[in-house]
Amino acid sequence: MNLNDQRMLAEVLIWMYDKINKSALSSVVVSNGDFCRVNREKCSMGKAMIQILLRSEGEVQFKKFQVILLFAVLFNLSAMNAWAAQGQWASFIYLFQKSDALVDDSSTIGLANKISQISTGFSNDFKPQKGKTDTIHYIRVNDYLLKGESLAGKPFGLIRIESTDKKILDRYVESLADLVKDRFRLEARFAVTRQLNYTDADTLQRLKDNAPKRGNGEEQPNVVVFPLSKTAAWWGQTQEKRQNYFFENPALFGKDHIGHNGVGFKYIQHIFRKLYHSRFIDSKQDFMTYFEYADADASTFDALLSGLRNPGLNQEWEYVEEKPIVYGKRMATPEEMLKP
C-alpha cells in the first residue's frame, strides 16, 4: 500500500470513526510503521500501517473501531491501489483482416460470441474494477498512423489483456489465434509494468497528486496505443545522463527545455496513462504506452504529443523511434469491436 492509498484509507477511517463515536479526529499521520495508535495507546493490528491522532480526549469505542479498521484494511487495500502495480503483464493483440477473408455482420456476430466465451476469466476493463489484475479491453480502431501519416492495412480491432501471470496471456493469444484464423492474422505485442527509472521523490509526489482518476469507457471513450523504441545512442548513455532529459535543463539543452516531465505535467490531469516496458521481452518495441481520455480532451492529447515531439522543449524525443499508433474507442463487447 503506497502513501496515497494510506491517506485515502485514513480518510475513510476518520469518517467512519466520526460516525461511530460522534467525536472528531483532528488529523491522521500516515507512515510505513507496522503499528496503529488509538487515543495514544499502542494497539497491535498486525500490518495496519496508519497512525491516527485524536483531537477528542473522550472515551474511544475502541472495540467497534478495531473491527471496522480490520474490515476496512481487508476490503480496501487492493481496491484502493490506483497506482500502477509493477509486474503487470499486458498483451496488445492486433487483429488484421486476411486479404481473402470475408468479414460481414453475420460472420462477426458468431466470432464475437466465441471471443466472449474464451474471455470469461478476465474482468472487462470497459468498466474498470479496482483490484482486478486479469483484465480485458476491446478497442475499435479508428486510425492507424505513423508520425501523423495514415498507414495501409489498419487493424480491424485491438484487444488488450493484462495479467500478473504471463502464461495466462500466452494461452489466451494462442486460443484467440486459433479461433479467428480464418479471417484474421494476429500480431501480439507483449510488455510489462516496471519500477520507475528517472523519477525523483518530488516528481513521484507530483505524479501521484495529479494523476487523473480512471474513467469508464463511457466517460473516457478514447484510447491511444503507442509502441515506441529508443535508439542505441540513448541506451548507450549513463543512467544519470538519460535522467537529465526528463527535467527542465536550460544549461544542457537550451532555454526552452522543460523535458518530458515539464511537457507531461501540463496535461497530466486530463489523460489517463500507463507505461509498459518491452525491452528484451518483445523485439518489436522497447515500450508500449497506453492512454485514455474524454472526447473533450482529444486536442489535449494532440498538444501533449506535439510538445513531447518538439526538440526545443524535449530533446529526449530525438532518441525515439516511433512505431504505428492506434487511435481507437473503448468498446464494451467483442461484437462492438468487430462491427464492420
Ligand code: HEM
Ligand atoms: C500525460 C502526461 C505524461 C506524463 C506526466 C509523463 C511522465 C513520465 C515520467 C515521469 C516518466 C519517467 C518514468 C520513469 O521514471 O521511469 C515517463 C516515461 C516515459 N513516458 Fe511519459 N509522460 C506523459 C506522457 C507521455 C506520452 C504522451 C508518451 C508517449 C507517447 C510518453 C512516453 C513515455 C515513455 C516511452 C517513457 C519511458 C522512457 C524511458 O524509460 O526511457 N509519456 N513519462
